[in-house]
Amino acid sequence: MIPRFSKRFERDSSGLESLFTLSEKKDAISFAGGYPAEELFPKEELDAAFLKRSELTDNSVYQYSSALGYEPLRAKIRTYAKRNGIDCEIENIMITQGAQQGINFLADLFLDVGDGMAVEAPTYIGALEAFAARSPEFYEIEMQDDGLNLDQLEEVCKHHQLKMLYTVPNFQNPTGICMSLAKRKRLAKMASQYDFLVIEDDPYRELRYEGVGLPSIKAFDMSGNVVTLGSCSKILSPALRTGWLIADETLMNALKNLRLASDCNPSSVVGQMIDEYLEDNDINEHIEEINDLYRDRRDAMIEGLKRYLPEECDFTEPLGGFFIWLELPEDVVAQEILDNYGDVTFIESSTLFPVSHRRNCMRLNFTGVNDEEIEEGCRRLGDAIKETLYE
Numbered sequence: 001m002i003p004r005f006s007k008r009f010e011r012d013s014s015g016l017e018s019l020f021t022l023s024e025k026k027d028a029i030s031f032a033g034g035y036p037a038e039e040l041f042p043k044e045e046l047d048a049a050f051l052k053r054s055e056l057t058d059n060s061v062y063q064y065s066s067a068l069g070y071e072p073l074r075a076k077i078r079t080y081a082k083r084n085g086i087d088c089e090i091e092n093i094m095i096t097q098g099a100q101q102g103i104n105f106l107a108d109l110f111l112d113v114g115d116g117m118a119v120e121a122p123t124y125i126g127a128l129e130a131f132a133a134r135s136p137e138f139y140e141i142e143m144q145d146d147g148l149n150l151d152q153l154e155e156v157c158k159h160h161q162l163k164m165l166y167t168v169p170n171f172q173n174p175t176g177i178c179m180s181l182a183k184r185k186r187l188a189k190m191a192s193q194y195d196f197l198v199i200e201d202d203p204y205r206e207l208r209y210e211g212v213g214l215p216s217i218k219a220f221d222m223s224g225n226v227v228t229l230g231s232c233s234k235i236l237s238p239a240l241r242t243g244w245l246i247a248d249e250t251l252m253n254a255l256k257n258l259r260l261a262s263d264c265n266p267s268s269v270v271g272q273m274i275d276e277y278l279e280d281n282d283i284n285e286h287i288e289e290i291n292d293l294y295r296d297r298r299d300a301m302i303e304g305l306k307r308y309l310p311e312e313c314d315f316t317e318p319l320g321g322f323f324i325w326l327e328l329p330e331d332v333v334a335q336e337i338l339d340n341y342g343d344v345t346f347i348e349s350s351t352l353f354p355v356s357h358r359r360n361c362m363r364l365n366f367t368g369v370n371d372e373e374i375e376e377g378c379r380r381l382g383d384a385i386k387e388t389l390y391e
């Protein structure tokens, strides 16, 4: 018999698992996924970049490297961050194995059992799982049309010692909502005033289908209380497992030490390949191509939902990102719809609220399905909801 798992991993963590099984369910139309559309990966260009860089370098490309990652790539990220209002040095940028690793590093560095951890309600399941493994005291902060309810957050701060807040300010997973400029400024100020860390997780920023982007929350951070995470997963490919973390000096020094005991450094082979891709290609053109396809899919899903859903349903109309959030009347249990009508899948809401476990909502993904699937899936969803409500 093997020994017991550590206390951290004794919990039930089936939330993530069900996410993957639902996306792969046969014969069903899946609105459950969170994958980018595969046909958009710039495979030829990435292959070419890898071969070219390999030819240009010596054996050192296969050596261990710095904990922060390949420096020329960090310099490019610095230029990009500047566009979003973040003025930092390359020493403030760490290449991570996706934004997920950044989340996990910060959870590791900051959370002890019982620490105050505020999250948007609902929020991203992968982040919740990383935090939950450290058994913090969760505080759910309601999502409003312009982002998280900061009055509610302030009440929490006044009565409890908050350690961290996790937010996805652009096209939030799972609601698709963006945080307003005023709230970004106020949140940065509050973090300094009440001494908590803001994790600004921003992997969807570039997937904007209309309007113009707002500065990062970190752009308004005067005290080092905001850490920003970015990712190549949605704009290039998630298989590269490459993202970045931007933090002030003290925090970065601690993260470097933590990383040595974790995975030493990010892959410099992958770092160099991405750097070469960025040298040889216009990534903004590629992003435009992605956004043209996703914009059409978003429009198709909104149209389908309007056509087929009964009027008791309420859903977001996001300006970008991957997801639409659908709310059903309070007494409806979304999981029962999944159980009773398996021909269209989605992520039901209870695992996305760590305290209230609200059950009457669903996350719908529109990027991984084509027009016909969207139309048919919305029809099936509408039928299932109507039958549940009226019969």
Ligand code: PMP
Residues within 6 Å of the ligand: 034, 097, 098, 099, 100, 101, 124, 126, 168, 173, 201, 203, 230, 231, 232, 233, 238, 242, 243
């Ligand atoms: N943060 C959010 C909000 C996400 O939706 C995801 C992926 N679905 C991640 C982080 C993880 O991304 P990565 O592939 O960069 O680790």
